[in-house]
Amino acid sequence: MPGNANSIPPLSSTREDNEDHYRTLLRTERRWRDIQPWLESKGYLLRPRYMPNWKPSWDDEETKLDAEDSQINALLVVMDATRLSDGELVLLKLVNLSENPDEVKTTEYFSAEPLKSHPRNHCVPLLDILAIPGRTSSDYSVILVFPFLRRFQDPRMKTVGEVMEFIRQILEGLQFMHSCHFAHRDAMDLNIMMDPKSMYPNMFHPIEKSLNRNFKGKAKHSTRTAQPAKYYLIDFGLSRMYDPKNGPPLDYPVLGGDKSVPEFKKHPRDQYNPFPTDIYYVGNMIQETFLDKTRGLEFMTTLVADMIQDDPSKRPDIDEVVRRFDVLLRQLRWWTLRSRLVYNDETPFVSFRRYVTHWIRTTGHILLLRSALPTPKQ
Template sequence: MSEQDAILDRVAELAPPPEVLLSREVWWRDHQSWLKEHGYLLRPRYAPDWVPSWKGTDKYPMDCEDNVASLGGRVLDATRVSDGTMVLLKKTSVSDHPHEIEIGKYFSSEPLASDPRNHCVRLDEVLDVPDDPDLKVLVMPLLRPLDDPRFQTVGEAVEFLRQIFEGLQFMHEHAVVHRDCMGLNIMMDPRPLFPKMFHPRDRHMNREWTGRAKYYSRTKRPTKYLFIDFGISKRYSTQDLPILEPPHWGGDRTVPEYQNSQEPRDPFPVDVYYIGNMIREYFFQRFRNLEFMKPLVDDMVQDEPSKRPTIREVSVRFDSVRQKLSNWKLRSRLKELDEDMFTAFFRSTGHCIRMAYYVTTRHPAIPTPKP
């Protein structure tokens, strides 16, 4: 037996069998009945009397939906009983994240909730956990990572950037800093692309776990992008601005002004840096034909925060750049840096067919969702 095979065997011995809940799942099982009383149904795996569906059959566990464990202990999918809508449940500690609920309710209340520039995830409900007064369960829409499925055209990427600049400007105009707006905390509303949704644990499977989830492109079914996770966000009074705050780390640890310094800083330029660095990591390091964005992004990630444009200035400059892009450029395929010749040929051929269809059916080159 090779060393690699021995390691794999050892891992298999340590891994719990699929019929055993992981430690991070136990809390959800223990609160399943309480959540059901409030109108939210968890998957069968989390029922107190759960019996694995493959037991007593000739099915393999991997072929069964209830074999799949949750990814993390803080969040879990659920179905709202009243209308069958898939939602996300998130546990949050009020003492650890004192502003998350306040900011979520603020942007989810009228008139801000109906403002088309609002790109903050909607907070539908806050549940008080009965056996822990510090713990709340937030109910929100079930979203999907911003780049899954992948962007197909330059125009699709341009629309994503427009919405993100617009959304951050909206937050800043209302004196809210996100303080963690990296790529993982920007997601998309999957409903236009996935009208029948998908399985929350394996996004490539359909909701019924009977096959692949079918979806449309962003060009055919434009979608909206949303900021999530306001756990370390903060809202200020406009009278207090400008403000200086001690460094507060989010997931992106590359903020220049936070390196080797505890000096209070203006948190608003930090948000601008986060977005600029997200563009560098998610787009510049993956795709080759977004060169028109480089001068603006270079300014957004300057080491000296006072030299960065405000998010309002970013939006103005971006609009100017966008207006100069031709339809041909916008409809061009977003080319990945690591494509080999065969992959490039295959994707380009399919792209030409799709673009001919989109032009014929008058789908815009920049797929903007309706308000």
């Protein structure tokens, strides 16, 4: 999330709450600063702002705007870092084991062999786990290290084929979790990410993602068709494994990022099977991200409508969703997959310019024999 000392996202419109949020950010920054030497001893280097003896590099508000060390990470429990062994950009996440043990257990489960190397596994891989020394059970006790990912729709997808490959991967990933008897329970848009390394070979600045890592100049990138991307499900804080020997699972609602789940709104104190709720989450993500905002994916309307039905018992299970999606995908011609994804917010001038650019780019893709369905190599 882009941000600096002058653009901290407020939690409320009231001045008092904004000031509280700013103070929370400062306390969080000091926490990262305090453990920076220990992190470096473990092989992870934070940005200059978080060094123990850091002093601002800017002289005034004008020069502050161009200063890399003015960039604040406003997400509180996560921090970017450079892995010293290879210079890779990684994400550090603070997790309180006493409050959230399931996240660590689920992440470790899908990051251990043989599941880790399974081609259908789209759970974000765990690179490392660090136990913070001197921490008590009332404080964050471990740091999970992940690849540094990017929002799945940043930059926007450009073709029908790029969207279909994205949906294919996410359905595949959810199907894999369900086959392992895990429900994600928060599979909304913010918990679906893209591995950007293929599109951004030199990566980008972790806060101001439009800029290079050195905060100078634009971060160059390719399209997904030229460099296919892999997508991941993240954030397993609400995920849970259910023993199939006990029959269809029942659990009380947990409110994740998507507050629109029909069964939770109607009867919030009842127990529900969490697997149909996962179907709703993904279907609603497709509806709100693509069907409501673009033209060219109308063939997905019926399947998505079935996924987001109010009655969870009427929603197809993930195997049926994948089967129906595969049928739809096989019916699409190459020219449909290569067609431009038209966004509803385009002006006529922007639309014309994008059409011209699209067909020039598409001609190059065809000549270079690039697939209309950009599936990354395993």
